Amino acid sequence: MQNISEEKCKLVEELGLSFEDNHNLPPLAGRIYAVMILSSVDGHSFEDIIEITSASKSSVSTNLNLLVQLKFIEYFTKTGDRKRYFRTTKNYLRLTLEEHYESIDKELELVKKVNTFNKKHNPEKFKKNKNIGLIFQEYLTTQKENLETTIKKMIAFNNEFDQL
Amino acid sequence: MQNISEEKCKLVEELGLSFEDNHNLPPLAGRIYAVMILSSVDGHSFEDIIEITSASKSSVSTNLNLLVQLKFIEYFTKTGDRKRYFRTTKNYLRLTLEEHYESIDKELELVKKVNTFNKKHNPEKFKKNKNIGLIFQEYLTTQKENLETTIKKMIAFNNEFDQL
DNA sequence: CAGTTGGTTCGGAAGTCACCGAACTAAACA
């Protein structure tokens, strides 16, 4: 991390690490994404990213393209300038919410399956653990509902914002 | 997976995979844990696990010990029998909740940090994204609260259960 | 057309992970 305050540098590492395991990104992709989220510049060039992250051209290329493909970032061009400029997509937080949603939903379905299985095949065990299993299922359901309303809220906000 | 119905076998794979990335367990550990959750037998021996998973002694040993260390499973012995018998701990779902809690809490703290950072260093950007950032922060807070009450509920249930 | 700029693709090096088999230990038993 060059040309960046120490505070920002530390936060980039921390945030990058978080993306790394929340979104399953390679380390460099996580850091690039973090840099963009913490920057007020609208559009970093390829060169900028190389300089900031001290990574190689090839790695930066690969990881920028990955982030674009996953819709975490997008690029635009300026007339009379061959460079591409990258920035976070407007909806990146919504994407995160949707990922949360997918994972909670998947877990909920699995928990239901397990509860059903044990009810059928291990009835004694199920009776013992019944309430615990149901508490867990309820918990996931509530989380899922909260996510649903939050996603709606965020979509509404984005629409409102577009009309300005 | 031997000596197991196809239905159970499939569910073991699925559940094992889920543990693998929810709890960061090695694949074999995930499968072992899944087997125990889906079984009505109270206590699997070392041998049982080797047979069911078709894995080597050394791998089973390593992964059983890992699961014990992480308190996902525990073992007991029978008088006049040198074998150890393994089963899930009573609180395994509470452990899961507590892990969820840790991760949500960590994410929330990070989001707060990011919001604070952008408010200070990129005020224009922050103003634009303000509501979105806050919506996300609120969302995480709500999830955290739901987790807190669920954990309390589960502890209460376990205590009640112990008194029987 | 030759050279520069902006970026991609490819092969490989270094590191990590999960698993295995073989050798080992420690307790029980004959």
Place this chain on the structure above:
DNA sequence: TGTTTAGTTCGGTGACTTCCGAACCAACTG
């Protein structure tokens, strides 16, 4: 005391990941 049983430890191997540099390509520029 020698043998079996129950499980652990260690060295190594194959698969995978991440990153790098070098060669490459495509578009513009003089």
